[in-house]
Amino acid sequence: MIKKILFSYQNKTQLIIAMMGSFLGFTFLVTSIHYLIRVNEFGEGEEILGNNTMIIQKQINNFSSLNITKNDFSEREIERIRNEKFTEKLEPILSNNFDISLQTDSELIPYLRTDVFVQSVDNDFTKIDSTKWQWNPGDDFVPIVLPREFLVMLNTFASAKGIPPISDDLAKSVGFKFTLSSPGKKEMEKVRIVGFTNEVSAILVPSSFMEYGNSNFPKDEPAIITQLMLTVKEGLFGEFESYLKMRSLESKENSMVVGKLKSVAGTLFSILITISGITVFLAGLVLVQYAQLLISRNEYEIRTLLRQGYSPQKIIQSILSYFIKVFAIISGASIVAFALAKYFIDKLLVKGGIQIDSGFTMLSILAVILAFGIYSIVNYFNAKRGVLRTP
Structure with a gap:
């Protein structure tokens, strides 16, 4: 009865325009948040380094080969890079200043022994479980993280001996030994x-x-620092890349590609999130204005209902439930549109060689729910104020 009196004869043009604006804003908002999260996750996989973490070193040229220029970092150079505004964290990578070799110690694979190069990095830069990443003299074993290139080499060697290749999980169970040595000591x-x-x-x-x-x-030679581990601040990858070129520094190419992808995509999606948020806000204002206009045009009807014994709360609930249905339609349509857009975008990304998690992100859905809740709360107080002040 109340809804028929208040809503049946209203011009819904303004409402439809506001609903369309909210629908587009919600759809862009949830899509942008979802892919911003997925882009930041891209390239992580099982990689042990943290997000936006790079290894940098000096570029090698002919002068370096002739020992005219040095390829190590001085304390002054390290401190200068640490103070750059794109630097979130920076620490030297420590390298072995002792002879060390690695050999197999298992019947699963043939005997292999080779001199190796080992390094250690500050654990703040990695995602290694600290309980597994510790060693003290006398411990049963030394935990190590192995370059995948080494495992490829090991599998190539095993294949040449007619032995099946070793998977990652199997390699973790294979025994190895380090041999540390110096003159007269092993x-x-x-x-x-x-x-x-x-x-x-x-x-x-x-x-x-x-x-x-x-x-x-x-x-006998003193240890030198030739590589640095650096975490780049979000949104400052461009400045970091320019600095590397200016200072004749370099990082691993695939790390730079992934970092650039995250930086560019992150910036674009952040802009889209901002635009979407503004669209949702403006469309929300139009919906609130429509509700105020509806109450203003129905002052006589509301006054009559109050005089007939209808409680203000019942009228407020009727107005609120009407707009909750409107918001529910907008939210549901936005999520459906997002799901459809996501299906096609994910297929395009896979075709382009970019593998990302195909699942939905909880934060993107929560953004719609949060906007739905804010709209409902604002509309409740707006309806309450309008009804109670009706003479």
Whole structure:
């Protein structure tokens, strides 16, 4: 009865325009938030380095080969890079200053021994479980993170011996040994693989093992720092890239490509989120204005209903339930449109070689629910104020 009196004879042109604006705003908003999250997740997979984390080093040229220029970083250079505004965190990568070799220690694969290069990085830069990434003298084994290139080489070697290739999981169960040596001194330590990386070319070991080796098996030459681990602040990848070119520094190409992709896509989606938010806000204002206009035009009807004994709360609930249905239609249509758009966008990304998680992100759906809730609350107080002040 109340809804028929209040809503049946209203011009709904303004309402339809506001609903269309809200629908477009909601759809763009949920789509932008979803793909901003997925873009930031891109390239992570099982990689042990944290987000936006790069390894940088000096470019090698003819002068470096002739020892005219140095390829190591001084303390002054490290501090200068640390103070750049694009730098979130920066620490030197420690390298072994002792002789070390790795050999197989398992019947599953043929005997292989090779000199290796090991490094350690601050654990704040990695996603390695700290409980698995620790070592003290006397422990049963040294945990290591192995470059995938090494596993490929190992599988190539195994295939040449007629042995089936080794999977990641199997490699973690294969026994290895480190041999640390210096003139007149040698020591062997058992090794266990706890992860793999595409970003680091050396075998990663805990910093405590690196300190132990450098202290007990040192070479005559002093240790130098040739690589730095750096985390770039969100949105400042362009400045970081320009700095590398200006200072003749370099990073691994695939890391730069992924970083650039995240930076550009993140900026675009952030702009789209802002525009979508403004659209949703303006459309919401139009809906609120429509509700105010509806109450204003129906002052006589509302007054009559009140005099007939209808409670103000019942009239308010009728107005609120009407607009809740409007908001529900907008939200539902937006989520359906997002699901359809996502299906086609995901297919295009897969064709382009960009593999991302195909699931829905909870935050994008929550954004619609939050906007729905804010609209409903604002409309409730708007309806309450309009009804109660009706003379």
